[in-house]
Amino acid sequence: MFISQQLKEKNIAEYLLYMWQVEDLIRANKCDIDSIKKNIVNLYPADEDKKKELAKRYEELIEMMRREGVTEVGHLQINKNVITLLTDLHLRLLRSPKFPYYDAAYYKVLPFIVELRTKGAHRDEPELETCFDALYGILMLKLQKKEISEETKKAQEAISNMLAMLSDYYNKDKAGELDFD
Template sequence: MNIAENKKQNNISEYIIYMYQTEDLIRVYEFDIELIKQYVIKHFPVSDEEKTEMAEWYKDIMAQMEKEGIKEKGHLSTVQNHVDQLSRMMDDLKTSDEEFKKIYEHTAPYIKESLELAHGQITDEIQICLNGIYGLLLARMNGREVPQELMPGINAFGDTLSYLSYKYKQKNFLSDN
């Protein structure tokens, strides 16, 4: 099982963010599998066979991105379907789950503020949470300091996504059995 599949089974939010990162990585290397092999895959401490499987996985992702016309921006439809599922789950849990209601009440002001800052370009609350966490990841990867005043909101986004991922896994486990 590759990294993405493992994340997909265990934490859907991590999977979505991992796939966003993969899409961006492919764009940075301009859809050149040889560069991805040299600068990414080569550094994984796995067997040559596993490296070959990883390269095939990247090629598949590239082909999907090209087919969907998202070479420059956007996300794979399969990944966005998971975002949509999380959004629907969040809407349901807001009215049916007391624990989630508390988490959401804490996160809601940060979501509202971020939606306002997005000026209508992003309208989905889950997308706001994912973008906040992904932005933190990108900043850290690039060695940039994240302003301390942003951290309470980012932590609230993380709490929301963690709870939703837990419920998502629980729901999918129950539906598989």
């Protein structure tokens, strides 16, 4: 089983961040499958059958990105659908009186969302997408070994905690274990 499949089953928030990274890896390799095979697939610690399966998955993603016009920027519809599902669950959790800890986590994150949006984040995107954008941006800074301010670390912790709770609720909701009334 590939990392993406494992993450999708265990932690939907980490899955989405991983898939955004995959989109960027594809872009960094200019949507060229030969480049992806050389730079990613061949380095994957697996047997040849798994590598062929992984290469096929990348080819499918490249084709989807071309069809959807997101080879330069943007996200695949399959990833947008995850945001939509999570936003729906997020709103149901906030509307229900049964999830006070989630409410508290959200209200701890809300000032960071407002601040990010005043600094240029897209106001028309769902709040959760703003949260994911922030975490992804921090991930990119870390990969580039750039310094992260204390305020950004506070935001990261609050957002990560809320998204971890949301991911847990997502799994419970999929299993039919949540009662909103």
